[in-house]
Amino acid sequence: MKTWALAIFTLKETIRTRTMIIGLALSFMYLAFVPVLSSSRSGPAVVGDMEMTTAAGRDFLGFALGGINFMGMMLAIFTTLGAIYTEVDKGTILAVVTKPVHRWQVIFGKWLGHALLMGGYALIMGIVLWAAVSIGTGTVLWRFLPAISLVCLNVIAMVSITLFFSTFLPVIANAIFVFMLFIFSSNLRIINAIGQTSDSIVIVTVANILRLLLPVSEVSDLANLSLMGKSRAAELAGAEIQTFAPRIWVFGYEMLYIVGAIMLSILVFRKKDLR
Amino acid sequence: MPAAIEIEGLTKVYGYGVDEVKAVDALELTVDQGEVFGFLGPNGAGKTTTVQMLMQIIFPTEGNGKLLGKPIGDIMAREKIGYLPELFQFHEFLRADEFLDFHARLYGIPASRRADRIASVLELVGLGESAKSKIRTFSKGMLQRIGIGQAIINEPDLLFLDEPTSALDPMGRRDVRDIILDLRDAGTTVFLNSHLLSEVEMTCTQIGILNKGKLVRVGDMESMVKPTLVVDIKVDGLNDETLERIRDLVASVEIDGDDMKVIVRDEDQVKMLARMIMDSGAEMRQFTPRKQQLEEVFLQSIEESS
Numbered sequence: 001m002k003t004w005a006l007a008i009f010t011l012k013e014t015i016r017t018r019t020m021i022i023g024l025a026l027s028f029m030y031l032a033f034v035p036v037l038s039s040s041r042s043g044p045a046v047v048g049d050m051e052m053t054t055a056a057g058r059d060f061l062g063f064a065l066g067g068i069n070f071m072g073m074m075l076a077i078f079t080t081l082g083a084i085y086t087e088v089d090k091g092t093i094l095a096v097v098t099k100p101v102h103r104w105q106v107i108f109g110k111w112l113g114h115a116l117l118m119g120g121y122a123l124i125m126g127i128v129l130w131a132a133v134s135i136g137t138g139t140v141l142w143r144f145l146p147a148i149s150l151v152c153l154n155v156i157a158m159v160s161i162t163l164f165f166s167t168f169l170p171v172i173a174n175a176i177f178v179f180m181l182f183i184f185s186s187n188l189r190i191i192n193a194i195g196q197t198s199d200s201i202v203i204v205t206v207a208n209i210l211r212l213l214l215p216v217s218e219v220s221d222l223a224n225l226s227l228m229g230k231s232r233a234a235e236l237a238g239a240e241i242q243t244f245a246p247r248i249w250v251f252g253y254e255m256l257y258i259v260g261a262i263m264l265s266i267l268v269f270r271k272k273d274l275r
Numbered sequence: 276m277p278a279a280i281e282i283e284g285l286t287k288v289y290g291y292g293v294d295e296v297k298a299v300d301a302l303e304l305t306v307d308q309g310e311v312f313g314f315l316g317p318n319g320a321g322k323t324t325t326v327q328m329l330m331q332i333i334f335p336t337e338g339n340g341k342l343l344g345k346p347i348g349d350i351m352a353r354e355k356i357g358y359l360p361e362l363f364q365f366h367e368f369l370r371a372d373e374f375l376d377f378h379a380r381l382y383g384i385p386a387s388r389r390a391d392r393i394a395s396v397l398e399l400v401g402l403g404e405s406a407k408s409k410i411r412t413f414s415k416g417m418l419q420r421i422g423i424g425q426a427i428i429n430e431p432d433l434l435f436l437d438e439p440t441s442a443l444d445p446m447g448r449r450d451v452r453d454i455i456l457d458l459r460d461a462g463t464t465v466f467l468n469s470h471l472l473s474e475v476e477m478t479c480t481q482i483g484i485l486n487k488g489k490l491v492r493v494g495d496m497e498s499m500v501k502p503t504l505v506v507d508i509k510v511d512g513l514n515d516e517t518l519e520r521i522r523d524l525v526a527s528v529e530i531d532g533d534d535m536k537v538i539v540r541d542e543d544q545v546k547m548l549a550r551m552i553m554d555s556g557a558e559m560r561q562f563t564p565r566k567q568q569l570e571e572v573f574l575q576s577i578e579e580s581s
Contacts (some may be wrong), residue, residue, distance in 0.1 A: 009366075016368050038516035091364040095425060098330045098360075099381035100353035273333040 002101050006109025011117045014211045020117075023075040027125060030071065034064050034129070057137035061144050062228050065151060069220050071156035077178050080114050080162040082171045084265075086136050088274050090172070097274060104266045107167075111262055114159045119152045128149065143227050150223035150251055154216045157254050160183075160261035162215065167268040185214035192244045206235040207244070215254045222246035276342030279433050279464035280306040280329070284338035287324050287488075296321035297406070298324040300488035301338065306481065308343075308432070311455065311465040313471065313496075315573055321488040322468045323361055326437050329466075343419045343433055354382060357426035361437040361468070363387050367411035370420055371402055374410055378425040392428060399457070401450060416447035423454055427463075434458060437468040452478055476500070484576045491580035492572075500569050506545060508535040509561035510552060517555035521548060532559075551563040 014020055084107070087093040097106055126148035134140045161181070165174040188207045195203030211218050225246060285302040299321040306312045306347055321466060324325055325376055326526045327333045329340060331348040337458060343351035369377065375393045384392060397403045400420040405413070410421065419439060438454070440448040448471075455478045469475050475482060475529045476496070483493040492499070521537065522528050525544055527534040552559050 001382060002381055005377060009377055013366060013368065091360065091362065092366055094332055094360040095358070095363065095378065095422075096381065097357075098331060098353070098358045099378065100350045100383060101381055102350065271334055275327065275333055 001106045002099075003109045003112065004111070006096070006101070006106060007112035008118060010083075010110050012115025014114060017079060019078045020075070023071070023078070024121075027071055027121075030067055031125070031128065034060070034067060043168035054137055054139045054141070055269050057133040057139065058141055058143075058228065058232075061129060061133055061141060061147075062224060065144075065147055065223060065227060066220070067125070068122055068125045068129075068148075069151045069154055069223065072118060072125075072151060073158045073182070073216060075121065076114070076118045076155045077162050077175070079118070080159050080166060081113060081174050081178075082166060083110050083163050084166040084269065085168070085170050085174070086166075093274060101126050103270050107163075107266045107269050108262065111160065111163055111265070113155045114163065117264075118155045120154045122155045123148065141227075143229075147223040147227035148218050148228065153251060153254055153258075154219050154223070156263075157214075157216055157219070157258050160258045160265075164261045164265045164268070181214050182216070185211065186217045188217070189244045209251075212253065212257075215250050215257055218246045218250045220255050222248070222250055248273055276308055277341070278305045279308045279310070280304065280312075280340070280342060280466065282329075282338070282340040284327075285328060285335050285340055286337040287321070287328060287333065287458050288336040299328070299335075302485075303448075304483060304490060304493065306429055306464065306466065308464050309462050310481050311459045311467060311479045313475035313476060313482040314466060314468045314485065315470065315482055316485035317577060318470065320485040322485055323437055325485070326358075326435050326466070326468050327536070328430065330356075330435060332360075344368075354429060355432040357429060357431035359422050359426040359434075359436045359439055362442065363422040365410050365418065365421070367409070368539065369410055370407050371410060371413075371424075372406040374421060375428055377426055379428050379513060381396045382429040384429065392430075396424045396428050399427070400454060415442050416444065416450065419443055419451060420449060420454075423451065427458070431463060433464045433466070435466045435468070437458040438470070439467070440469070440471055441513055448474065472569045472573055482569070485571060486577050491581065492576045496569075499572055501565070504539045504542065504545060505565055505571070506537045506548060507563040507565070508534075508537060508552070508559065509533050510535060511558040511560065513552065513557040514555055517551055517557065520533060520551060524548065524551070539564075 082089075087096075093106070098101065101109075126144070130141070130144045130148070133144075158178075163180050164176065165177055169177060187249075188210055191210070192204055192207040195201070195205075195207055221244075280328070282302050282304040284300055286297065287299040288297050290296050302321075302325060312326070314322050319377065328335045329342060329347055340347045342349070343355060349449045359514040366374070366377075372393055375396060376389060379389045379392060394403070394406070397406050400423055402417060402420055402424065405417065410418070413421065419442065423436070423439065426436070439455075440451045444453065444561075452474060453507060454463055455467065459480075465478075467475060467479060479496055481493070481495055482499060484491050518528075526540055528538075537548060541549060541565075549559075549562055552562075
């Protein structure tokens, strides 16, 4: 009950922040413009025996999924950056940690609030688009559901890692750290490509191991693959997707990654002087 | 019945090597249940650090303690402990009743009791009519009152108040003082951390004085302040012989030009003192007996310990 009270409180608090309001406004604009933005991609959409409208709907959802994934992760970062550090800095956390709650409950309640909000955001955005496409094309694309679930997982992973850094880093330092990690993990395909062209197994292996530092890019690829299918995904991404393909087990790893980030947050916060 | 607060060798050290600072140094203290304990000290003495260690906001370098008979940090004990931090910061987007509801949930107060308890606390702290107002619209006095509200929502047996009146005007101070006196009458142990001596004098039954992290004086307010009488005297032509006789008679004599401040042990000594000066033939222009103020005890304790 206490953890739940903290989670709901965090959710209510975050949803009122300027960051969240701007994020939601941008999201609605994106929803309005996504048909226009995705039209350039739906040209050669017929794959196999799939009907033209269904293929166009799938491509549309694929494009939208990428947008939801990106916006969800950005919002997750911006709304969670000061989750712990700012509360400690402002002193608002003092009245909470001195109540009969364990420190792990404070962390878990905060995480749960942010995860529910951001996971819910990605899920609702996805479901709205999915329902619209299903009605528009007359075909229900069931493959979208695992894909949007992976996007939700991605968003929650970003919440978790940002929350972890917020237990000891101020907002700006946290932002720099998380974005560096995000940009680095998103561009590992370049290192992989270098390894491929130079036939270096070492470089390719290193690139694949480094993907585990922040698995969101790989899970994004997995979500896209799950929605589009192998051939269409390869068609859209070129040869890259073949050489740097997402590993199927990465979603399980991302779940463990989330658990690990929460555990580390609790470990750091458990005996921290809050002054 | 266990003591409300038992502290053994509590120490907090900040920094390392040459930068090492002992904010609290081997503090030993016991406060019995039902007392209103005034914890005094100049700025930087370690008062807030001590309270923060007791509330486990920060962790002691050494030593330990018990609150209501349970080790510091015990979750069950905390259900009966309230705390108002110094310069309390609020989640201002909430209404007063929502704010108290959140804190009541953290105390684990069941839903069936929450609404009644919130209403009675809002009345107690004088915010009954502002229940639906946003906290961001509150004045400083109202903020302090709602802060006290969250600290007493659980009907605590032990309440820590860290500088509860420092940001308030005289009216606000009186309101807070009245709340403390109500709690004292209800048998709540109050640990009042303050540097406003008049507040402490009016509300506390015991005091402890902290300086540079060390407890330099502790005891009942009665024994530390009230029996001591001070006589302010202005006199011309007092001879050395009479002055020596006065010194032998009273507890202490401070002379500054024509002004004398004499601390006597009882009211009989006041009469004897007056007679001695009159009999010596000196010209007495002022003779004002008064009870010693806490401020004097405080300053004396700080000077001695420094």
